[in-house]
Amino acid sequence: METSNRAVYRVWQFWQLVIAQPLESEDEAEIAVILNPDELELFFRQHISEQQHAVRVMRTLKEAGHDDVELLAAALLHDVGKIEARSKWWDRPVVVLGQTLLPAQSAHWASRGKGKDDWHRPFVIKKCHPDWGAAAAASCGSSPLTVSLIRRHQERLKGNQQSKEERLLALLQWADDQN
Numbered sequence: 154m155e156t157s158n159r160a161v162y163r164v165w166q167f168w169q170l171v172i173a174q175p176l177e178s179e180d181e182a183e184i185a186v187i188l189n190p191d192e193l194e195l196f197f198r199q200h201i202s203e204q205q206h207a208v209r210v211m212r213t214l215k216e217a218g219h220d221d222v223e224l225l226a227a228a229l230l231h232d233v234g235k236i237e238a239r240s241k242w243w244d245r246p247v248v249v250l251g252q253t254l255l256p257a258q259s260a261h262w263a264s265r266g267k268g269k270d271d272w273h274r275p276f277v278i279k280k281c282h283p284d285w286g287a288a289a290a291a292s293c294g295s296s297p298l299t300v301s302l303i304r305r306h307q308e309r310l311k312g313n314q315q316s317k318e319e320r321l322l323a324l325l326q327w328a329d330d331q332n
Contacts, residue, residue: 207230
């Protein structure tokens, strides 16, 4: 993605955070068909803006003709690990700027963070939320495939995706990148 397009996308993303509203009852009914009761409870522990993002990712997949329940569940829960360390409104811009301007230092900060409450927190959340989310989803009875998709959702695939998991992961990443 070009720098100017990425900047527009980040402004749009920030605006979605600002205007986020609770889900409509139709949205809740739609996700209740996909998630089990424990997963649904986990989903609703996310910040409203993360819930909205997850629903947009799920709908992007559905509108493209993808109806695999494990993929759709992963779409709804892929960022649920962020509930482990609540993000602040400035975290995302800090991480984006850090990764753009100081990629090596950002990776160092993510791996050297002492925990969820120090100044490294935004970088630690970015790095660790897939593992945190996968663990939370597993404890809620998510399928092994859904758990793996959540854990791997930031892992960039190379080459041709041969396995079902790799094909679904590529779709999840594509839909997440759209939203």
